[in-house]
Amino acid sequence: MKELWLDDKLNFVEEPVEIMDREVKQLKQSRIPIVKVRWNSKRGPEFTWERKDQIRAKYPYLFSNITPASN
Known part of the structure; x- marks a missing residue:
């Protein structure tokens, strides 16, 4: 069972x-x-396009393994 x-x-x-x-x-x-x-x-996997600055501000951990050149 997946974690909820x-x-x-x-x-x-x-x-x-x-x-x-x-x-x-x-x-x-x-x-x-x-x-x-x-x-x-x-409902299963879901994908959306979001503004990078808004996602980074709210969920900074998603960007922790990105190299500086790709920012």
Whole structure:
């Protein structure tokens, strides 16, 4: 049986598991780094594209094994 993540009210908590891919989204006047995140989900593996700065701020441990050149 897989480990389940529950909050204090016994609700399932989705947490990111790993960074799967990286891209830079080009807008008219700016470039936004994004990452593809694999989440633990009660529905099975789930992937979303998220802003790198927001994910790094909330889940810094996902970036602990990345070399400085790839940041």
